[in-house]
Amino acid sequence: MTQNIAIVGTGFLGMTLAMRLADAGAKVTLYESAAEIGGLASVWEINNIIWDKHYHVVLASDKYTRDLFVELGLADDFRWVETKTGFYTDGELLSMSDTLEFLKFPPLGIISKLRLGATIFYASRVKDWKRLEKVTVEEWLTKLSGRKTFEKIWKPLLKAKLGEAYKETAASFIWATIQRMYSARRSGMKREMFGYIKGGYARVLERFGEVLVEKGVEIRLNSRVQQIERLDSGKIKVSTAAARRGKDTKPQVVRQRTKYASFQAGAVVAPGFSGAFLSEPKTDGGTVVQFPDAGTDSYFDKVILTCPSNTAAKMLIQAEPAERKMLESIRYQGIVCASVMMKCSLSDFYVTNITDDTPFTGIIEMTAIVDKREFERNALVYLPRYIAPDDELFDRSDEEIERQFLDGLERMYPKFRRKDVVAFKISRVRQVFPVPVLRYSESLADKRSTVEGVYVVNSSHIVNGTLNINETVQLAENFFAEEFGGRTLAS
Ligand SMILES: Cc1cc2nc3c(=O)[nH]c(=O)nc-3n(C[C@H](O)[C@H](O)[C@H](O)COP(=O)(O)OP(=O)(O)OC[C@H]3O[C@@H](n4cnc5c(N)ncnc54)[C@H](O)[C@@H]3O)c2cc1C
Numbered sequence: 001m002t003q004n005i006a007i008v009g010t011g012f013l014g015m016t017l018a019m020r021l022a023d024a025g026a027k028v029t030l031y032e033s034a035a036e037i038g039g040l041a042s043v044w045e046i047n048n049i050i051w052d053k054h055y056h057v058v059l060a061s062d063k064y065t066r067d068l069f070v071e072l073g074l075a076d077d078f079r080w081v082e083t084k085t086g087f088y089t090d091g092e093l094l095s096m097s098d099t100l101e102f103l104k105f106p107p108l109g110i111i112s113k114l115r116l117g118a119t120i121f122y123a124s125r126v127k128d129w130k131r132l133e134k135v136t137v138e139e140w141l142t143k144l145s146g147r148k149t150f151e152k153i154w155k156p157l158l159k160a161k162l163g164e165a166y167k168e169t170a171a172s173f174i175w176a177t178i179q180r181m182y183s184a185r186r187s188g189m190k191r192e193m194f195g196y197i198k199g200g201y202a203r204v205l206e207r208f209g210e211v212l213v214e215k216g217v218e219i220r221l222n223s224r225v226q227q228i229e230r231l232d233s234g235k236i237k238v239s240t241a242a243a244r245r246g247k248d249t250k251p252q253v254v255r256q257r258t259k260y261a262s263f264q265a266g267a268v269v270a271p272g273f274s275g276a277f278l279s280e281p282k283t284d285g286g287t288v289v290q291f292p293d294a295g296t297d298s299y300f301d302k303v304i305l306t307c308p309s310n311t312a313a314k315m316l317i318q319a320e321p322a323e324r325k326m327l328e329s330i331r332y333q334g335i336v337c338a339s340v341m342m343k344c345s346l347s348d349f350y351v352t353n354i355t356d357d358t359p360f361t362g363i364i365e366m367t368a369i370v371d372k373r374e375f376e377r378n379a380l381v382y383l384p385r386y387i388a389p390d391d392e393l394f395d396r397s398d399e400e401i402e403r404q405f406l407d408g409l410e411r412m413y414p415k416f417r418r419k420d421v422v423a424f425k426i427s428r429v430r431q432v433f434p435v436p437v438l439r440y441s442e443s444l445a446d447k448r449s450t451v452e453g454v455y456v457v458n459s460s461h462i463v464n465g466t467l468n469i470n471e472t473v474q475l476a477e478n479f480f481a482e483e484f485g486g487r488t489l490a491s
Pocket of ligand 1: 041
């Protein structure tokens, strides 16, 4: 009999799994709470251009991503560019793109620089990452690079990504980061080559959506899964939340169709309204109502959850307490990420690392890689600030964040002019990646849930890598091979 499988989440994990399972003969249904596919790699409109909500590049060493994009028919759309890296420290913007620039780097003396270089080289050679899970990143880096270099360079960089959680983070975190950056560098001059797909992730997602639909995958957008329950019959019931709307929204039932995929809405929604995010558009609590007929139940043989672990714990009402505890114990780091479209570039650097105190924790200039013609000759700059999920910045208004971030740019770049900003948009995500605390991989719940037929597989299972599409696709491929590989899922 054909296996009927539901997947929760249309990020690259859910979509890759959907493709493999459909190829193996299963009937696959993808559930997505947002109005579009893509998850963290989804796109939005900025200044009338559809582009990535969060900055994304492909590394030459990203074998899984590259193979997937080729499989989607995008082989001819890759663009590869040599990139430069900047460092903003003590009020100065410095280039740190090759060994010579590294040796000239003013903030550190020659001995500190040699120790810093040796630390990075050593980390790139270490194979036993499990050993590094037992020591904090602060302890490990201080031992290798010295206290002064830790305080001056490493600590600000760690805080930029992890906030105060850096104190509890294992050394495996920086090991994984260095491994990834090292793999991006080519031999010889050791220059970085980064790639993107012409048209950005909008192009990738459009193609992915088309391929999935061609393979018979059903995509249900605006469908937030609320509960998963195994019935006595052995079937698994997936219940979606009712869509919500403001009192003034016309009670109109529509069949939705987006640019990226055709789908059947699992919950009934009004046009242009995402049923999942109450913050989008803004509704005040008093006027929010539920469509009476909106929530739906469907029945499957197997269900795979790719959403964050604590969300999965809430859905799995029958999970054993030990599993629930493990799922709930994963701590996430979030992000507020601004996309700024402006008339002029800030610099030639794709990434500018910041060690000074600024409102954002890094600067990513997309147009150091992507042809400006993609943006009507404007520059596109991302200003990320990684923060804990309960940070008060999440609740600040867009106007306040914009003012704060642009003040920061003015202080850093004397030639920057606010009037050159043509668009400013803010993304807020409370759960982006799990904080790899000490002995992280030892306390992970099994991918097979204690609820038979249900699996929880998500970025928490990336134990020896950083969060990126390559690791995500690799996780999907490995999980598929382990659980379903070599079997046909159709009668
Ligand atoms: C700022 C930033 C920069 C990045 N830069 C890069 C880069 O340069 N290169 C790179 O390779 N990677 C990069 N990444 C990482 C990359 O985006 C992720 O690795 C990848 O998108 C993760 O995919 P996923 O499927 O695991 O998770 P997600 O994309 O988070 O997908 C999970 C999905 O589940 C859905 N969901 C959650 N709860 C429910 C529910 N109850 N019901 C239904 N659906 C639900 C969510 O809406 C989401 O769509 C970056 C990420 C960020 C945030």
